[in-house]
Amino acid sequence: MPNECIFCKIVRGEIPSTKIFESEKSLAFLDISPAARGHALVIPKNHAEFLTEMNEEDLKDLILAVKKVAKAVVASAGAQGFNVIQSNHKIAGQVIPHVHFHIIPRKASDELSFAWKHIELDKEEIAAFGERVKENLE
Ligand SMILES: [Zn+2]
Numbered sequence: 001m002p003n004e005c006i007f008c009k010i011v012r013g014e015i016p017s018t019k020i021f022e023s024e025k026s027l028a029f030l031d032i033s034p035a036a037r038g039h040a041l042v043i044p045k046n047h048a049e050f051l052t053e054m055n056e057e058d059l060k061d062l063i064l065a066v067k068k069v070a071k072a073v074v075a076s077a078g079a080q081g082f083n084v085i086q087s088n089h090k091i092a093g094q095v096i097p098h099v100h101f102h103i104i105p106r107k108a109s110d111e112l113s114f115a116w117k118h119i120e121l122d123k124e125e126i127a128a129f130g131e132r133v134k135e136n137l138e
Helices: 006-012 056-077 123-136
Strands: 019-022 026-030 040-044 081-085 101-106
Touching: 006 026, 006 040, 019 056, 026 056, 040 056, 056 081, 056 101
Parallel strands: none
Antiparallel strands: 019 026, 026 040, 040 101, 081 101
């Protein structure tokens, strides 16, 4: 329910947040449980649970907001880089059921890691999977 959604409440101002950027369709604020100083969240103002549910207009505005906020957060944190993390569905680690991009500034001294193990796939398996994906494009 959008009305009970914690991020929709932040958009409506019913829950306080440290807002750092706002456009017509997007809002950015600092994460209250940050992985690093400057960890920001960028969300669409219109409720959508998953990235794949968003309309193009909201999505374009959102990714431009991500770019703008990332540059400002990196500069403000004195960081050397940043990660953008966007998770969909519980299996992928999505906790709040409202689309959000994490922007996490990175420094050489931080002890964060978003590394993963690689799986073994041969070239034929990769090519076959590529064909399957093309068949599923909408
Ligand atoms: Zn929401």
